[in-house]
Amino acid sequence: MIQFQNNEIINLPDITEIIFKKVEKKYLKVLLLNTFxxxxxxxxxxxxxxxxxxxxxxxxxxxxxxxxxxxxxxxxFILLIIGFPKRKFAIRDKDISYKSGVFIEKMVTVPFSRIQHIEIEEGIFSRLFKLATISVFTAGDSSDDLEIKGITKEKALQIKEFISQKING
Amino acid sequence: MDKVIGFSEFSRQSSKGIIVIYGNLLINILKKTWVIFLLLITRISKFTHLNKTYLIVAIIGLFIFLLIRSYLLFRNFQFKIEGSNFILKKGIFSKKNTSISFDRIQNINFSQNLIQQIINVYEVSLETAGSNKTEISIKALSLEEAKALKERISTKNSNEETKEEIIYPLLNIDTKSLLKVGFSENHLQSLLLFLGVLLGFYQQLEDIFKSFINEDTLKNYLKESREFIFGSLFIVGTLLFLLVIIAIISSFIRIILFHFNLRFFIKHDAFEIKQGLINKKMIVLKKGKVQSITISTNPLKRRLGISYVVFKQAISGKVKKKKEKLIKIVGCKDFQLEKIKDTLFKTSEFINSEKEYPHAYYKFRTVLKKILWVLLINVFLLFIFNGLQFLYFNLILIPLFLFIAYKKIKKTFFKVSENLILVGNGAIETHYTYLEIFKIQNIKLKQTIFQKRRNITDIVLQTASGKIKIPCVPYNRAMNIYNYMLYKVEKSTEKWM
Structure with a gap:
């Protein structure tokens, strides 16, 4: 019998190598207003x-x-301001990722093939700044899925369109 | 015969279904109003003759009303199969049409409660992964009809699988082994469950009693008895002893009620489980729908050479009835476990992968958590007792919690192979969770600032049946796993459900 091999694939796509984008700077104002x-x-x-x-x-x-x-x-307020630059997201060809957190740093990645549906939401203050929140839901516990707050509405729609195409195509 | 079982036309349940529906309606009403009935009966002597007549008329009226209702419910409950969809029409006044496609159906379960056993009909319920509302249960079908329906739904191409293999159960548990299982259960859990049920009854009673008994006298009585109880160590001892007895008895009762005559079959694409004493159940579990399995044992069970297996299926985040989606097989011997594992996964893959243990920080964290617990208990005791004698409890508490921490640290590990992950955890009990990588829904890394300093991180794997945590993995290794799992999930074309 041939021994089972589990050699490491050398060119495994590495998530640490991609560049995460920060969310819109305007969103800090929205956050501060909301908290206020x-x-x-x-x-x-x-x-x-x-x-x-x-x-x-x-x-x-x-x-x-x-x-x-x-x-x-x-x-x-201080936490919000310190934590703001840590809110970053990245979209690859087959998945979407989000990072955040000051005391507890979190990074979550959802493969497109597991997404059940996508939602775009605009809060009262977000609408003033033409910002939106995009949330993706999987079949797992919905509270633990991915949510990107504070991107432009245009961008949110673009992402949604992109993911939908990837899922269906 | 063939025409009856074809299900191409709308058909009703077996006419005995009226009895079942009627029985269920009666039981439901009785469950909600038994306290009132009890009160009426105890006070019946105080009623005037006229009142008694009214009462009897009212009760008879209720019975007739329910009978008519159950007849109408029966008349208006129709189902058929169209293509690969199950279609159901129901409702007396507001009609409801439901259509479910076969591949969304997770399970087809047969069950029999007492009424159904007496009149020899089966309840067939179709479980879906989505919301609760889409679940369908047909209250009364003959065994033939039930089997035919199951056959139609569980095989997508009805002409493909006609050969029925002779199947013998992999697992067949007689009453004696079941007693062993009951004996080695987690009795503390049984006690809590029992107390939970009791509390439910108590609250129902309390609502009624409140209106009869002056609240202050009740409170006074309770206060006095509480002081009395804590005053006497003898009574505390007796109470503890009684609790232990109750716990053990309730474990036995629970195990026997649910798992009586448990038989477990392996079919080519599904598992079949039959069990139950008063409510007999037959559960069909499609292999593909199993998200993960957990094999558990405890020191007592280990001695007896048995474990139990929990099959986890997809649940939607909004559904709270998680327990329903767990299917538990008790009293498995080691060779049976191997068989179950092998039918689901290629566990031989693990030969080449090493057990990986969490970073030393995990030990620190676990011990710290246990110390916090001890402190919390001490604060609690401080409020109960007047003096400081309670500090002696720490002689037992501290070694106990440290022992638990030690066990927990020893039992936490993980293994990653090409397609599988094995996660071990537990303290007193030992759990091994097996998961196929492609069934992961999303992956998360969590790193507290304390972990960041040590360059380690927690990994949380989200599946459709809940989270699986791998604590305190060195960051580079975690990244490695993260990337690998994403790669596997994104590459896979298999259906996760």
Missing amino acids: CYFIIASLLFFLFTEKVITKKMPEYTGVFYFVFILFIISV
Whole structure:
């Protein structure tokens, strides 16, 4: 019997060799705007909670609570800004990849042949800047598929068209 | 005969189906309202004569209404086969037409509950990988019809496969071996399941009782009894003992109910499983639809020389009933395992690949996690006990958790061959998961900053039946695997489902 061989294929396409593109710079504005809106609502709730509960039951801690809350907001913004340049994507002939994350760096690749459907989405602020989000779904757990936020709508449509052609053709 | 079984015309279920539908409707109503019935019966002496008459009329009315409903449900339930599609019409007032193409059907399962066993009909359910709503179950077919239907659906070309091989079961478990399986189950899990069921009943009862018993007295009573319980070590001991007994008994009952008379067949493109005591089930599992298999055992089972196999099939992300898609075969002997593996994969490929263990950082991470658990338990104990005597628990806790961590570290490994991946994990139990590379849906690398410093990364393989994680692989090797798997997936032309 011929021994089974599993020699390494020398020219295996290497994902680390391709150049990942950053998402649109404008998208940082959208992100900041979005977060800002959330925080306005969150601050209102937090303010009400602190005034009604904390100041009455343990007034000596009110300052601490505000301090922690503000620190939290600042760190979220800082993280967003630091993390922004790490959001990168790449499209090859047969798959699509996305990288992101500051403390936990993630990279995910979805082969076109496993894609079930594609969605393009525009948020309120994204629409102002003519940006969109493209998501691809596989048969796996949908929360773990790939999503590229903050590319121009044109580009998103192009990618969608490209993938559809690859799948069907 | 042939005409009846051709399914080319719309046909109904066997007329006995009315009984089945009626029975199911009754049981469903009873399940939701048994508490109310119980209350009515205990209070029946307080009713006036007139009230009693009303009650009886109402109950009879309900029975008749359900009978009419089940007749109409039966009348309006029709199905046929058109080309390679299964077509179903149903609904009394709002009509519904469903059409499913054969290759979307994952499984054709036969089952029999008590009613169906008595009147000798089979329930046939067609499982699809998509959403739950497209699942179809035909409540009453004779064995002949059921078999004919299965034959039509499971063979795409009906004239291709007429030869029926003589098949003997690979696995045939008698009651004695089943008792062994029950004995070596994870009893803690059984206990939790049992408590879960109990809690369900309790909540149903609680809702009713709340309206009768003053809440404060109940709370007081509970508080007093809680103090009493924690006050007496003897009672704690007895309770623990009782819990252990309950756990073991519920394992036995669970195993016997589900897996009674388990028989496992290997056919040329499918597995067939028959099992069950009260609800008899026959499951057909197409080989191609199996996404991954996991072979598991624990120290007790190892002693007895048995393992169990879980077949994982495709699930859609939105469906929560994941358990349904897991098919478990208990009490496999080693040679049977080999046979199952060999029919699905070429496991001989692994001969040339080495076992790879995670980076040393994994040990650190696992131990750290266990220490966090111990701390958490200590905080919890701090709130329960007044003094600091609870610290003695750590004499057991710390060695136990360290032992678990040690086992976990030892059992974590992976192997990659040309077409397969084998991932080993587990702590007390041992699991081996086999996956064909081309069935991967997407691949992910995850690297925390702590891992980045050591140049290692976690690999997460997403399949249609869930995630498979390979922790703490050296970065270069991970990249190598990543590229290789993508290459295999993109090159493959085989259908992953």
